Structures are given as structure tokens and as C-alpha cells.
Amino acid sequence: VLLVGPMGVCVCVFVSFGGLLSCSLAARSDRLKRSDMEGSGSGSDDGTEPYCDFFVLDTSSWSSIRDQDLRIGGVTEFDTRLVGQVMAMKLLCCWGMPSQVGVAHMGNSSASRGLELTPKWRTGEAAGTSAREVGDLGCYEANSDPIFFDDFGELVPQDQNPQRVVQALNLGLASLKTASNRGKRITVFLCSPITGLRDLEAQLIPLRQELDGNGIEVEFILHPKVYSKAYDNVIGGPEGSQRSSRDEGVREGMAAVSISDIRSEDEDLDTLANIFSIDVMNNIPYKSFLETLAMYKDVYFDGITGLRALSSRWSACWPESDAQETMPRILFVFQWSPTSSERGDD
Numbered sequence: 348v349l350l351v352g353p354m355g356v357c358v359c360v361f362v363s364f365g366g367l368l369s370c371s372l373a374a375r376s377d378r379l380k381r382s383d384m385e386g387s388g389s390g391s392d393d394g395t396e397p398y399c400d401f402f403v404l405d406t407s408s409w410s411s412i413r414d415q416d417l418r419i420g421g422v423t424e425f426d427t428r429l430v431g432q433v434m435a436m437k438l439l440c441c442w443g444m445p446s447q448v449g450v451a452h453m454g455n456s457s458a459s460r461g462l463e464l465t466p467k468w469r470t471g472e473a474a475g476t477s478a479r480e481v482g483d484l485g486c487y488e489a490n491s492d493p494i495f496f497d498d499f500g501e502l503v504p505q506d507q508n509p510q511r512v513v514q515a516l517n518l519g520l521a522s523l524k525t526a527s528n529r530g531k532r533i534t535v536f537l538c539s540p541i542t543g544l545r546d547l548e549a550q551l552i553p554l555r556q557e558l559d560g561n562g563i564e565v566e567f568i569l570h571p572k573v574y575s576k577a578y579d580n581v582i583g584g585p586e587g588s589q590r591s592s593r594d595e596g597v598r599e600g601m602a603a604v605s606i607s608d609i610r611s612e613d614e615d616l617d618t619l620a621n622i623f624s625i626d627v628m629n630n631i632p633y634k635s636f637l638e639t640l641a642m643y644k645d646v647y648f649d650g651i652t653g654l655r656a657l658s659s660r661w662s663a664c665w666p667e668s669d670a671q672e673t674m675p676r677i678l679f680v681f682q683w684s685p686t687s688s689e690r691g692d693d
Contacts, residue, residue: 409540516533
């Protein structure tokens with residue numbers, strides 16, 4: 348429970364919930380930095396062992412909604428939430444430089460493996476040759492679940508099964524539990540409602556405990572529409588965070604508008620927050636996944652001095668592509684607080 352005392356001082360009271368904490372750290376700056384075990388984002392620059400990362404992409408019908416301002420290659424039309432997730436995953440990898448990367452796809456009703464855990468996620472030299480071997484994430488693609496209509500053109504209610512979250516986390520657990528890395532992490536992108544998750548506490552609590560027992564961190568990166576309507580005053584109204592610089596833009600017809608209005612229930616969001624220690628009141632997501640990463644750069648890109656450093660990492664991971672054309676240009680509108688040596692070079 349977050350209490351505000353005299354002089355605006357915040358006090359966080361931890362409440363027991365099945366042996367877990369129902370409140371995460373109250374301040375955004377206290378969130379675990381992704382590079383705490385990575386050597387300031389470099390993976391092994393200071394001799395520390397790099398992470399082994401497993402990503403869960405939300406490939407549900409909601410991932411086809413076009414509300415992601417990415418501006419890849421100068422294109423100003425909005426991209427889908429799924430494209431936003433893939434770009435965010437690639438940026439996190441090229442900055443954190445994990446030793447291995449795996450991917451799962453979480454659709455409307457189930458989860459499936461998208462990429463087996465592999466060290467070949469980025470471009471490198473092919474074994475025994477000097478030729479380049481293109482990394483698996485270089486041109487990574489995934490497909491959203493379809494949106495269905497009836498014979499009268501009306502939207503058919505989407506089949507959203509909360510078991511998909513359990514399945515996705517179990518895929519990550521199965522991939523990471525045998526990894527020898529000291530740092531292991533599952534990052535779940537979520538842009539669709541989690542209706543019914545509250546009914547799965549009996550599965551989620553022991554699953555969280557097993558993940559902890561295997562040294563696996565779990566981090567959720569949410570889209571504002573995952574929040575229940577009770578949080579609209581926190582995230583900036585029914586259309587999502589007002590901090591986003593542009594409107595949701597082009598969508599896939601009226602169907603996307605309809606399914607976008609389907610929201611999680613309060614109890615479902617509470618279940619997710621309590622079991623996985625998500626501070627939903629303070630760690631407010633932005634409408635674009637990349638905006639969330641950029642605005643919380645001290646968490647996701649710890650040690651970054653400017654976009655030149657991030658562009659350099661991107662080019663090192665995927666030298667076959669031009670960073671100016673393939674990196675999302677939306678990143679260049681943010682203030683990255685460069686050091687004096689890099690000021691003006693971003």
C-alpha cells in the first residue's frame with residue numbers, strides 16, 4: 348500500500364500475499380536496472396557474466412492495432428503494437444548484449460515458441476569462415492492473431508484465454524532453468540487485456556516461486572490499454588497516456604477501435620501486480636513501447652550517454668543494415684542527456 352504522509356513523503360507498506368510482496372518499490376528510480384549484472388549494459392566489459400534473455404511477444408489480435416509512432420526509415424504512418432514490441436526487443440538486446448536470446452509468441456488463447464534460445468541472435472562470423480552469419484533477430488517477424496467478423500460485418504468477440512500468460516512463462520522457465528548464466532530474465536510485452544487472470548492465482552503463485560528458485564527475473568512491459576478503466580486518471584484517460592506526443596493514428600479499420608476498448612478488470616490487474624511485484628501506480632507506461640523504454644532510460648538503458656552509443660550498438664549487432672534506416676527515428680526526438688563529450692552528436 349502506498350501512503351502519502353506529511354510533506355508529501357511516500358511510505359510503502361509491504362503486505363504479504365502468498366509469501367510474495369504485493370507492492371513493488373514506490374519510486375521509478377528504484378526499479379532494478381537491466382544492466383546491474385551486465386557491466387553497465389555491455390554484457391562483459393567489466394568481466395561480469397551477461398544475462399540470458401527470454402522475450403514474450405504479445406501476438407494477440409490487439410497487437411495488430413496501429414498506435415506505435417516509430418518512424419522507421421522516415422515512414423510517418425503508425426506501426427502495429429507487434430512491430431513496436433519487436434523493435435523494443437532488438438533495442439534491449441543490442442544495449443544489454445545478452446549471451447543468449449529466446450522468444451515466445453503469446454496469442455489470444457495460447458503461447459508458442461518463436462525462437463529457441465540461441466547465442467546467434469545478432470550477426471557474427473560463421474563458424475570456420477570469415478563470412479557474416481545474419482543474426483536471428485536481424486529481420487525477426489511474427490504474426491498477429493486475426494480479427495474476425497460475422498456475416499453482417501460485426502466484430503466477433505475475441506477469445507482471450509488467460510492461460511496464455513501461464514504458458515508463455517512456462518516456456519521461458521523451460522528455456523532458462525538449465526542455462527548456466529547467473530543472470531536470467533523473462534521480459535513479457537503485454538498489449539492486450541488479461542481478463543480472467545485473477546482465477547489463475549493458484550497456478551501463478553507457485554510458478555512465480557519456481558521462477559525465483561531458478562534465479563529467473565520476470566519483467567512486464569505494459570501498454571496503457573492493459574490497465575483497467577479505473578486507472579484512466581493515472582494513465583491519462585481512456586485513450587492512454589497523454590504523454591504520448593501523437594494520436595493513435597491509422598488503425599486496421601473500426602475493428603481495432605472496438606477491440607481496443609476491451610479492457611482488463613481491476614481484479615485481473617491487481618493479480619498481475621501483486622504476484623509479479625509491478626508498481627502500476629508509479630511505473631506508468633507510455634502509449635508506445637519505445638517511448639516507455641526511452642522515458643525510463645535509466646532502467647532499460649543504464650549507463651547510456653546518448654543515441655550515438657545506442658546507434659553504435661545497433662550497427663555492431665546488425666552491420667548488414669543502415670542504423671539510420673532501420674532504427675526507429677522516434678528515439679531521436681527524446682532528450683538523452685548526453686555527456687559533454689557527446690553533446691551535439693546525437
